[in-house]
Amino acid sequence: MGDHDGSPDQEFEDTIDRSDALGAWDDEDDPDGNVQHTAEHGLTIAEVESVLLNPRNPEAVSRSSGRPMVFGCTDTGRFIAVIYEGASKSPPVIDPVTAFDVEP
Numbered sequence: 001m002g003d004h005d006g007s008p009d010q011e012f013e014d015t016i017d018r019s020d021a022l023g024a025w026d027d028e029d030d031p032d033g034n035v036q037h038t039a040e041h042g043l044t045i046a047e048v049e050s051v052l053l054n055p056r057n058p059e060a061v062s063r064s065s066g067r068p069m070v071f072g073c074t075d076t077g078r079f080i081a082v083i084y085e086g087a088s089k090s091p092p093v094i095d096p097v098t099a100f101d102v103e104p
Contacts, residue, residue, distance in 0.1 A: 016089065016094065017092060018052065018053050018070070018092075018094065019054070019055040020092050021093060021094045022091065022092070022093050022094070023045070023048070023049050023052060023053065023093075023094055023095075023096055024088075024094065024095040024096075025045060025096070034095065034096050034097055034098065037097065037098040037099075038096065038099045041099060041100040041101065042101075043074075043078075043080065043099050047075065047076055048074075048096050050074050050075040051071070051072035051074055051080055051082050051099070052070055052082045052084060052094060052096055052099075053094075054070075054072055056072075058072075059071075065083060067083050067085050067097060068083075068085070069081050069083045069084070070082050070084070078101055079101065079102060079103070079104040080099050080101055080102060081099065081100060081102045082096055082098075083096070083097040083098050083099070084096045084097055085097060
């Protein structure tokens with residue numbers, strides 16, 4: 001990932017094993033939740049998790065939010081970026097904030 005600033009949240013994000021993590025999803029009816037944020041971009045939970053939880057996918061830091069992000073191809077062939085934050089280290093839980101199509 002990007003630069004490490006030493007904050008506890010950044011340290012957590014640098015050490016979480018995405019392959020063992022669970023995705024934390026808000027209620028589908030929550031208009032401000034992450035399910036709606038990804039659905040606005042035509043993505044399903046399964047598509048987002050296929051990229052987010054694959055440890056082979058490259059990571060970066062979002063320039064706009066400073067949150068970690070991961071890039072990869074979904075199981076349906078779309079190349080997307082997933083912005084996320086750590087929700088829990090034990091058990092490992094990742095909170096996808098949003099996801100959207102990007103150019104490969």
